[in-house]
Amino acid sequence: MAKAHRSARGPRPSSIARVPGIDYAELDAMFGYALRRAQIAAFEAFARASDGIGITPPRFTALVILQTNPGISQSVLGDVLGTARSGAMLLTDWLEHRGLAERRHRPDDGRAWGLYLTPKGGRVVETLRRRVRQQDKRFAARLGGRERRELLRLLEKLAA
Amino acid sequence: MAKAHRSARGPRPSSIARVPGIDYAELDAMFGYALRRAQIAAFEAFARASDGIGITPPRFTALVILQTNPGISQSVLGDVLGTARSGAMLLTDWLEHRGLAERRHRPDDGRAWGLYLTPKGGRVVETLRRRVRQQDKRFAARLGGRERRELLRLLEKLAA
DNA sequence: TATTGTTATACTCTATAACTATA
DNA sequence: TATAGTTATAGAGTATAACAATA
Numbered sequence: 463m464a465k466a467h468r469s470a471r472g473p474r475p476s477s478i479a480r481v482p483g484i485d486y487a488e489l490d491a492m493f494g495y496a497l498r499r500a501q502i503a504a505f506e507a508f509a510r511a512s513d514g515i516g517i518t519p520p521r522f523t524a525l526v527i528l529q530t531n532p533g534i535s536q537s538v539l540g541d542v543l544g545t546a547r548s549g550a551m552l553l554t555d556w557l558e559h560r561g562l563a564e565r566r567h568r569p570d571d572g573r574a575w576g577l578y579l580t581p582k583g584g585r586v587v588e589t590l591r592r593r594v595r596q597q598d599k600r601f602a603a604r605l606g607g608r609e610r611r612e613l614l615r616l617l618e619k620l621a622a
Numbered sequence: 623m624a625k626a627h628r629s630a631r632g633p634r635p636s637s638i639a640r641v642p643g644i645d646y647a648e649l650d651a652m653f654g655y656a657l658r659r660a661q662i663a664a665f666e667a668f669a670r671a672s673d674g675i676g677i678t679p680p681r682f683t684a685l686v687i688l689q690t691n692p693g694i695s696q697s698v699l700g701d702v703l704g705t706a707r708s709g710a711m712l713l714t715d716w717l718e719h720r721g722l723a724e725r726r727h728r729p730d731d732g733r734a735w736g737l738y739l740t741p742k743g744g745r746v747v748e749t750l751r752r753r754v755r756q757q758d759k760r761f762a763a764r765l766g767g768r769e770r771r772e773l774l775r776l777l778e779k780l781a782a
Numbered sequence: 783t784a785t786t787g788t789t790a791t792a793c794t795c796t797a798t799a800a801c802t803a804t805a
Numbered sequence: 806t807a808t809a810g811t812t813a814t815a816g817a818g819t820a821t822a823a824c825a826a827t828a
Contacts, residue, residue, distance in 0.1 A: 478781060481701045485690040488751070489683065492758045494664040496774055498679065499781035501661045502704070504654040519658065520818095523649065530645040537786060541641045544662070549819055551787065573786040573827045591648070598652045604779055613776045614656055616769055620762070621638060621659035680795095697809060709796055711810065733804045733809040 478502045493620075504601060511597035512590060515560075520545070522594060524553055525579070525587040528563055533576040562586055638662045653780075664761055671757035672750060675720075680705070682754060684713055685739070685747040688723055693736040722746055 478499050489495045508519055520543050527542055540550030554577060557563035562583035565575040579587060602610050638659050649655045668679055680703050687702055688694065700710030714737060717723035722743035725735040739747060762770050
């Protein structure tokens with residue numbers, strides 16, 4: 463059976479279906495592996511919601527953070543995303559080149575920029591938030607309400 | 623405060639601590655984001671267990687799969703890992719160059735290799751499995767037994 | 783001195799496509 | 806024709822290090 467070509471959109475290969483006839487041994491009982499599989503599925507859901515303009519999870523995170531925390535600096539944005547300053551800078555460039563965000567001089571500190579969404583960025587992030595939230599809900603739809611709350615609680619406990 | 627240099631071991635930046643004073647908006651209520659954070663934490667636990675010889679999660683998975691499914695082909699290995707054939711081949715090269723796995727001709731099919739662990743590979747994977755399982759257990763130790771079972775069940779339900 | 787942003791560089795991972803040899 | 810493996814290439818993502826301007 464020919465394997466369907468991948469969409470060339472997401473950075474991940476995905477395709478997490480179990481291969482018939484393969485013994486996965488203890489992998490199925492390990493949290494690291496289970497988390498990876500679930501995260502790939504979540505990433506695919508995200509890709510469906512953000513399809514079209516190259517928004518990746520870190521870019522989406524940055525847009526939300528910029529909307530909720532206007533005037534944040536690139537360094538702090540990097541801290542939030544867990545990337546080096548240089549990465550936060552390239553990400554900011556990407557947003558700025560597309561007219562979604564802008565750098566403004568800070569009166570109090572000549573070294574740092576304050577980052578802000580543009581009006582266009584504000585509209586885009588509003589649409590994105592709605593679609594991503596909706597897709598996230600659809601993604602978790604095979605869990606019941608109690609299960610969803612429990613899963614979020616357990617994940618938070620692990621990551622904290 | 624100077625940021626500590628990262629260990630240059632893992633492929634991920636990690637550093638998932640929440641930044642004080644930042645409003646994360648609905649990110650905290652989204653499964654995609656929660657999964658990503660938990661997975662980064664799990665990856666750090668994995669890195670602690672596999673430290674030293676460059677074993678990454680996909681390489682560990684490949685070693686376990688090779689031990690449990692001797693004679694598997696590179697294509698099927700790629701299917702299991704969710705990567706293209708070329709990636710499975712580079713991974714196989716990596717294992718072979720380190721004396722952990724070997725390619726053997728198949729009598730029934732002149733195109734495909736059968737992949738096998740070497741004796742050294744068998745010893746290495748045994749040690750790794752023990753350490754990774756232990757670290758995985760330690761990683762989940764902040765959950766109770768019932769919570770751990772519930773989490774695995776919920777993750778499986780999401781990924782299936 | 784320390785920090786912010788910047789730039790250049792390099793490395794890892796992995797996809798794609800073309801090629802070969804077998805089936 | 807189809808499949809397994811191989812090879813070459815390219816792109817994304819991100820770390821590191823050095824530098825200038827500012828604190």
